[in-house]
Amino acid sequence: MKVxxxxxxxxxQRAADWAWQVCGLGLLLALAALPxxxxxxxHPDPDSGLPEPRRVIQAGPxxxxxAVARLQPGDWLQLAPGEYxxxxxxxxxxxxxxxxxxxxxxxxxxxxxxLGRPGANTxxxxxxxxxVVRHLTLDGQxxxxxxxxxxxxxxxxxxxxxxxxxxxxxxRGQGNTGITNRVPAWNWVxxxxxxxxxxxxxxxxxxxxSAPFINGLIEHNHVARTRGYNMQIKHQxxxxxxxxxxxxxxxxxxxYNVFDKSEGGSSGGRxxxxxxxxxxxxxxxxxxxxxxxxxxxxxxxxxxxxxxxEGHVALYNNLFVNRQGDGLIFMPHNDLPREVLxxxxxxxxxxxxxxxxxxxxxxxxxxxxxxxxxxxPLRLPDGLASADENYTESLxxxxxxLVAPLAALHELDLYPRDGALGRDEATQPAASGLPDVSLDxxxxxxxTDRWGAYGTDQPFNPGRRQGIGPALPDCAPCH
Numbered sequence: 088m089k090v091x092x093x094x095x096x097x098x099x100q101r102a103a104d105w106a107w108q109v110c111g112l113g114l115l116l117a118l119a120a121l122p123x124x125x126x127x128x129x130h131p132d133p134d135s136g137l138p139e140p141r142r143v144i145q146a147g148p149x150x151x152x153x154a155v156a157r158l159q160p161g162d163w164l165q166l167a168p169g170e171y172x173x174x175x176x177x178x179x180x181x182x183x184x185x186x187x188x189x190x191x192x193x194x195x196x197x198x199x200x201x202l203g204r205p206g207a208n209t210x211x212x213x214x215x216x217x218x219v220v221r222h223l224t225l226d227g228q229x230x231x232x233x234x235x236x237x238x239x240x241x242x243x244x245x246x247x248x249x250x251x252x253x254x255x256x257x258x259r260g261q262g263n264t265g266i267t268n269r270v271p272a273w274n275w276v277x278x279x280x281x282x283x284x285x286x287x288x289x290x291x292x293x294x295x296x297s298a299p300f301i302n303g304l305i306e307h308n309h310v311a312r313t314r315g316y317n318m319q320i321k322h323q324x325x326x327x328x329x330x331x332x333x334x335x336x337x338x339x340x341x342x343y344n345v346f347d348k349s350e351g352g353s354s355g356g357r358x359x360x361x362x363x364x365x366x367x368x369x370x371x372x373x374x375x376x377x378x379x380x381x382x383x384x385x386x387x388x389x390x391x392x393x394x395x396x397e398g399h400v401a402l403y404n405n406l407f408v409n410r411q412g413d414g415l416i417f418m419p420h421n422d423l424p425r426e427v428l429x430x431x432x433x434x435x436x437x438x439x440x441x442x443x444x445x446x447x448x449x450x451x452x453x454x455x456x457x458x459x460x461x462x463x464p465l466r467l468p469d470g471l472a473s474a475d476e477n478y479t480e481s482l483x484x485x486x487x488x489l490v491a492p493l494a495a496l497h498e499l500d501l502y503p504r505d506g507a508l509g510r511d512e513a514t515q516p517a518a519s520g521l522p523d524v525s526l527d528x529x530x531x532x533x534x535t536d537r538w539g540a541y542g543t544d545q546p547f548n549p550g551r552r553q554g555i556g557p558a559l560p561d562c563a564p565c566h
Contacts, residue, residue: 131163132194137219141186148172161186166223168197174207175220182217184246192222194251203227203257209234213241216331219248225265227257227285234285239269239298243329248276257285261314261353264290273301273332281557282310284351292321292365296421299323299373302337308344309557312351315359322365322397322421326372336375340522342382343530343556345565349387349496358390366398366422377426379522381405382530382555384564385415386496392416392438397423399450401521403430404528404540406501406564410482410493413438414461417446425450429457430516433501433528433539435485435492436461441477443467455516458508458539460485460492476516478508478538490548497561501540502548508538528564530555 130139141161146154148169155175158164160182175190182188192199201209201223209225209232212218225234234254237244254265263286266277272291282288288310291300300320310317320339328334346361353359362385367376378400385393385407392413394402397420407414414436417424424446430453434440440461446452446468454467455476464479485492488507490500518524526542527533530552533542543549550566559565 131165131191135221137187137189138185140189152176155180155190158188160188160217163189163191166190166192166199168193168199171199171201172204174204175201175210175223176213177211177215177218177220178213180215180218182246184217187217187219187246187248189219189221190223191219192224194222198222198224198253200224200226203230203232205230205232208232208236208238210236212237212244212247215244215247217246219250220252221248221250222252224253224255225257226255227259227263229256229259231259231263233257233264233267234282235266236264237268237270237272241270243270243332244268244272245331246274247272248278249280250276250278252280252282254280254282255284258314259286261286261357264288265310267291268300269293269298271299271301271326271329271332272303275300275303277303278306278308279557280308282308283312285313287315287319287359288313289318290316290321291319292323294321296322296324296365299326299368300339301373301376302333303339305339305341306343307555307557309347309559310344311347311349313348314351314353315357316363317346317348317361319359319363320365320378323368323373325368325370328372332372334372336377337373338377338379338522341378341380342523345384345386345557345559345562346393347384347386348391349389352388352390354390360391360395361385361388361393362395363420364396364398364400365420366425369422375399377401381521381523382526382528384556384562385409388412395420396427397421397425399426400424401428401430403428403432403518403521403524404526405432406528406540407432407434407436407440408492408499408501409436409438411437413442414440414459416442416444418442418444423447424452427452428518428521429454430518430524431456431527431540431542433457433489433541434459434461434464435482435489435501437482439463439466440479441465441467443471453516456538458488458503460488478510494563497563499563500548501564503537503539503541505546510536510538512536
């Protein structure tokens with residue numbers, strides 16, 4: 088009986104050992120299937136300006152969704168090259184200002200491509216904060232979806248950075264967008280993105296005035312071949328403030344972008360401007376917010392004007408080229424133009440150049456320092472601007488003053504001819520307090536008094552300062 092007991096005990100031990108081996112093998116297999124996480128060492132992209140990551144996690148098309156679900160503050164998720172067939176769902180992820188959560192594809196070489204699929208937006212943000220998404224290609228495959236969306240069934244999305252994204256094929260309908268927020272959004276940075284072949288490039292806010300977009304920075308983007316707007320920021324209702332939402336006056340800056348509607352746009356009743364800016368809240372938090380729009384190229388729109396705005400806007404040091412149509416207009420849309428500053432722009436247009444309709448009488452409007460070449464250069468309220476505050480000429484004579492105003496984009500040059508467009512210091516517009524107002528379109532210091540967007544004294548166009556604007560090989564003003 089004792090022998091039998093010893094045999095049972097030994098057999099039980101062998102069974103237990105076998106069970107542990109099987110479980111250990113299963114655990115190893117399970118761990119092998121998980122994304123690889125390594126401790127932070129060398130920064131994945133030291134030129135990004137982002138903090139040193141706490142962990143670097145590597146994943147591919149088979150396991151990236153599991154990796155995303157476990158991201159913590161300071162994690163940097165590196166996606167391998169390849170095609171990703173399911174959405175990138177960033178739901179209830181909370182980074183911090185010091186330790187954001189980063190999701191990045193390869194900065195060079197073969198891309199990580201997120202493929203659109205019916206019924207799901209490709210990058211979905213839900214109640215997330217301090218998130219950076221970069222170096223990804225988003226291909227909507229012409230499904231009726233959007234590229235990047237802060238989803239309407241959430242509550243907020245703040246401190247979101249979207250950079251170096253290539254967004255394509257979201258043009259099933261005009262309402263399909265490249266980037267949009269459907270909930271309150273603040274402290275977003277949208278930069279160095281290339282957005283083409285979409286219904287609407289950037290649609291920020293909701294059509295009913297909810298989902299305010301607050302304190303944004305939109306810079307160095309290229310938006311082209313959109314059915315509707317290259318970009319629209321919707322008007323805003325009085326805000327229901329959320330924890331962390333800014334309540335003091337803020338500025339949304341739109342600078343060094345190319346907004347191009349030379350092809351692919353809708354006509355007739357569905358035609359839209361390249362950029363439309365709606366008004367801020369009429370009372371309460373946000374009512375003193377401002378748009379600062381400078382250093383941008385607005386290029387062609389055969390069916391609409393290039394720019395439309397209302398509310399508080401400063402528009403300066405931009406190039407506007409619409410040789411088949413109108414330039415820029417401030418007009419009532421959902422409210423009235425209020426504080427409006429239109430300064431030091433160069434406008435080349437086949438219709439009107441600069442137009443201001445029915446501005447609010449209790450606010451300041453100034454139109455000065457502009458060089459306008461158009462069939463109807465200025466259409467302004469009586470007494471707003473005298474003839475000596477802007478330089479105006481017909482479109483037909485633009486070539487006498489500008490180097491190549493009628494050329495295609497790859498040769499376009501709105502730089503003044505040598506000796507042209509000089510002005511007296513007394514005609515300089517008063518423009519203190521605006522960011523980078525002392526810089527011209529090229530982001531170079533103004534060294535001479537000239538009408539329009541260029542202000543250096545070289546006899547030829549010196550080109551843009553390094554790192555300014557999108558790097559487009561077929562866009563002469565971009566270099």
